[in-house]
Amino acid sequence: MNKLYKLLGLVCVAALFAGCNEDPEYFELKSYPDEMHIRSSVEEITLNKGIASEGAVTFTWDKATSPISPDDVVTYMFRLYASANKSENFTDYYDVGTDQQITFSHDELNSIIARWALPGQPVKITGQVLSIVNNEKTYVKPESSSVELTVTGYEKYPQYLYMVMTDADGVETTQRLEQRQLGTGVYEITLNMQPCTFHFNTTGETYPAYGLADATLTEEGGMKMNYITEGDIPEFTYNGLLGTRTIIVDTNEGFNDCRVLEIVKLPTDGLMWICGNGCSIGWNTNTAAGRFTMTGDVRHPYIYSWTGEFIAGGEIKIGLGGGWGDNFFYAPEANADPLTDHRLLMYRLEASGGDLKWVPSVSGRYTFTLYLKADDMHTTFEPAQ
Numbered sequence: 001m002n003k004l005y006k007l008l009g010l011v012c013v014a015a016l017f018a019g020c021n022e023d024p025e026y027f028e029l030k031s032y033p034d035e036m037h038i039r040s041s042v043e044e045i046t047l048n049k050g051i052a053s054e055g056a057v058t059f060t061w062d063k064a065t066s067p068i069s070p071d072d073v074v075t076y077m078f079r080l081y082a083s084a085n086k087s088e089n090f091t092d093y094y095d096v097g098t099d100q101q102i103t104f105s106h107d108e109l110n111s112i113i114a115r116w117a118l119p120g121q122p123v124k125i126t127g128q129v130l131s132i133v134n135n136e137k138t139y140v141k142p143e144s145s146s147v148e149l150t151v152t153g154y155e156k157y158p159q160y161l162y163m164v165m166t167d168a169d170g171v172e173t174t175q176r177l178e179q180r181q182l183g184t185g186v187y188e189i190t191l192n193m194q195p196c197t198f199h200f201n202t203t204g205e206t207y208p209a210y211g212l213a214d215a216t217l218t219e220e221g222g223m224k225m226n227y228i229t230e231g232d233i234p235e236f237t238y239n240g241l242l243g244t245r246t247i248i249v250d251t252n253e254g255f256n257d258c259r260v261l262e263i264v265k266l267p268t269d270g271l272m273w274i275c276g277n278g279c280s281i282g283w284n285t286n287t288a289a290g291r292f293t294m295t296g297d298v299r300h301p302y303i304y305s306w307t308g309e310f311i312a313g314g315e316i317k318i319g320l321g322g323g324w325g326d327n328f329f330y331a332p333e334a335n336a337d338p339l340t341d342h343r344l345l346m347y348r349l350e351a352s353g354g355d356l357k358w359v360p361s362v363s364g365r366y367t368f369t370l371y372l373k374a375d376d377m378h379t380t381f382e383p384a385q
Helices: 002-021 106-113
Strands: 044-046 055-060 073-082 094-097 101-105 123-134 143-152 160-167 172-179 186-193 196-201 209-214 223-228 236-238 243-250 257-261 273-275 303-310 317-319 364-371 378-383
Touching (some): 055 143, 101 106, 160 186, 209 236
Parallel strands (some): 044 143
Antiparallel strands (some): 055 101, 073 123, 123 143, 160 172, 160 196, 172 186, 196 209, 209 223, 243 257, 303 364, 364 378
């Protein structure tokens, strides 16, 4: 009997070692053939900034079905990637729902490939669609379908714009506009304006250019532009008063406008400070803690704010120089409450109108903001966030 036990034991051990020498078996999801056969509306395209909002390419595919139940809803996810570097250069997946197509505008596609290739450089990209079977009990491996195309993009935001002006005598001059913040597509220049016509180009050459599209002023006082690559360039016209003006050109979709603004020029550019016993700064001139900062964006570079503690019943005013003998922004009248009176008058010396101060009616942390657009000077006074 003992010999039998020993023999059985040896058989079991041998079986154990035999099992250890076999390759493990892993569960694999079943793959299904591509039913979708994705297609691109173009095989090759050079994107055009002049029609940025129009469709550039449309991807379409056939309906996928569920292998589990014909009642299952099938939805789709789509992405783009650079064919040569799929692992690094790809978009997030777009949830297309049950639609069997997706379209990208020239602007949308240009923004995507700008991360993968330089402007003017062709790049092969792949559009990939996945089918998602929505079954409550069983997970189905998504089908995948891909198509490749070649795309050439454009430079969306050149470093500079050039303003080409022609005066009443036919003399042409050119001025360079810069971006206050690179990569925004909003350009700016401040210069002495006189009656003239003008347009903008992007390279110093005739084309590409921005010309007048619509002289009707927008809500913000801008004139709409057209992006022009050939032919006549409709001119903007300036017939306003002589003097310093700031031209702001926004080349972004949704704006695409030119504005000629008169912005209040401070005695020292950007220098404003608050003082008085109506705020935590006290009667101290030009302190770092009391300085206003520009809080407007690149379209609105005339908005300045200070956030701090205000004291009800105290007095405040806003200095623009090094001390008491310099210009100040004064209240529109003595004891004006910034909470309710939002008038703002041009800065001046004390001797030119008296030492009029604001007197806040509330205590606490507030943001006092000055809007220095000459034809719409005003203030706001709001609780700080």
